[in-house]
Amino acid sequence: MKLQALHPGEWLGMLGGGQLGRMAVHAAQALGYRVAVIDPDKHSPAGAAADEHLQAGYDDAHALSQLASRCAAASTEFENVPASSLERLAQDIDVAPAGAAVAVCQDRAAEKAQFAKAGVPCAPHAVLRTAADCAAVDAALLPGILKTARMGYDGKGQRRVADAAELTSAFAELGNVPCVLEALLPLAAELSVIVARGRDGQIVSLPVQRNWHVGGILATTAVPASGIAPALQVQAQQQAQAIAAAFEYVGVLCIEFFVLQDGRLLANEMAPRPHNSGHYSIDACSHSQFELQVRAMAQLPLPQPRLHSPAFMLNLLGDLWFDAQGQRREPDWSAVLALPGAHLHLYGKTDPRPGRKMGHLTVTGASADEARAQALQAAQVLG
Numbered sequence: 001m002k003l004q005a006l007h008p009g010e011w012l013g014m015l016g017g018g019q020l021g022r023m024a025v026h027a028a029q030a031l032g033y034r035v036a037v038i039d040p041d042k043h044s045p046a047g048a049a050a051d052e053h054l055q056a057g058y059d060d061a062h063a064l065s066q067l068a069s070r071c072a073a074a075s076t077e078f079e080n081v082p083a084s085s086l087e088r089l090a091q092d093i094d095v096a097p098a099g100a101a102v103a104v105c106q107d108r109a110a111e112k113a114q115f116a117k118a119g120v121p122c123a124p125h126a127v128l129r130t131a132a133d134c135a136a137v138d139a140a141l142l143p144g145i146l147k148t149a150r151m152g153y154d155g156k157g158q159r160r161v162a163d164a165a166e167l168t169s170a171f172a173e174l175g176n177v178p179c180v181l182e183a184l185l186p187l188a189a190e191l192s193v194i195v196a197r198g199r200d201g202q203i204v205s206l207p208v209q210r211n212w213h214v215g216g217i218l219a220t221t222a223v224p225a226s227g228i229a230p231a232l233q234v235q236a237q238q239q240a241q242a243i244a245a246a247f248e249y250v251g252v253l254c255i256e257f258f259v260l261q262d263g264r265l266l267a268n269e270m271a272p273r274p275h276n277s278g279h280y281s282i283d284a285c286s287h288s289q290f291e292l293q294v295r296a297m298a299q300l301p302l303p304q305p306r307l308h309s310p311a312f313m314l315n316l317l318g319d320l321w322f323d324a325q326g327q328r329r330e331p332d333w334s335a336v337l338a339l340p341g342a343h344l345h346l347y348g349k350t351d352p353r354p355g356r357k358m359g360h361l362t363v364t365g366a367s368a369d370e371a372r373a374q375a376l377q378a379a380q381v382l383g
């Protein structure tokens with residue numbers, strides 16, 4: 001298939017104005033594109049960086065038609081954007097990913113069915129739609145984790161359940177909405193793989209990322225994925241590419257994986273957009289996940305990104321803006337930036353709150369050990 005590349009100077013559209021959109025705006029502008037963002041928040045991080053901010057809801061018919069008339073192509077940075085909004089845009093312009101693909105990623109049950117279609121194993125699970133389904137659940141899935149099928153993120157919408165009684169009450173607590181119950185697995189490590197697939201089927205992937213979560217939120221990412229056998233990393237990349245190809249996905253897709261203590265690799269969930277675990281690629285790779293998103297949207301060739309520096313990424317949550325007494329403070333950025341290899345990214349959010357993603361710090365080094373040592377120092381400086 002011959003790609004119809006968009007010329008620099010043309011407009012690209014972004015649904016969602018968060019930090020992922022902001023970094024995509026930066027990448028698009030570096031390539032000479034102009035960007036219009038739809039987001040209801042007057043002070044949204046991407047809206048502030050964009051050439052035009054349409055301050056409206058993601059399903060606002062007027063804003064969507066403005067975006068469609070101005071832009072040649074559009075994407076999303078927000079997983080829970082209504083698929084119908086993407087479909088509305090697709091009537092007039094190129095949209096990547098497609099609404100139908102985003103809809104799969106919005107529903108854990110559909111996501112797991114998609115993994116199965118691609119021949120990629122995932123956690124043993126059951127889809128629970130009613131309290132009666134809870135009562136009939138296979139005992140082999142307990143103890144387990146009950147997750148709402150839709151709208152969960154950063155560990156929200158999840159309950160650990162030890163037995164059938166806890167399952168029934170957790171299902172009610174989560175609002176009697178469709179859920180997925182997964183067996184609680186003995187995890188040895190968590191990985192993620194970001195792939196980008198073009199309209200012509202060309203597919204590339206970032207190196208495998210190793211992730212650590214604290215309180216359900218990503219805390220740290222290391223690349224190369226320390227302590228993970230190369231063969232397992234190749235397997236994760238092949239599985240991620242198989243998943244993207246199986247639903248003819250176009251754009252950037254992130255697949256999260258579990259490595260079990262017995263060495264097995266299982267797909268966990270996926271995000272139809274750049275991912276927090278891929279932020280290191282801005283500073284450590286020849287091409288970032290955001291440039292890949294822009295290239296896929298603009299139908300430009302997709303380069304295979306090359307890691308040029310080992311990297312450690314630390315998420316900067318709003319907690320860092322408060323001292324032990326809960327008083328507001330400003331982290332000591334000068335001390336952080338004095339560390340060799342430190343690359344600071346702040347998202348322009350003025351209202352820090354505990355757990356809120358305010359920025360990230362990527363520390364690059366000549367070796368993985370050096371990057372890790374500098375990142376530990378940065379964490380100490382940040383307190």
Ligand code: ADP
Nearest residue numbers: 123145152153154155156182183184185213269
């Ligand atoms: P979220 O959308 O919140 O990221 P995840 O499904 O990725 O939801 O779950 C969040 C975290 O909870 C995972 O990164 C992992 O640490 C843990 N977790 C999730 N599912 C399981 C499971 N089946 N067994 C063990 N730990 C799990």
Ligand code: MG
Nearest residue numbers: 154256268269
């Ligand atoms: Mg997750």
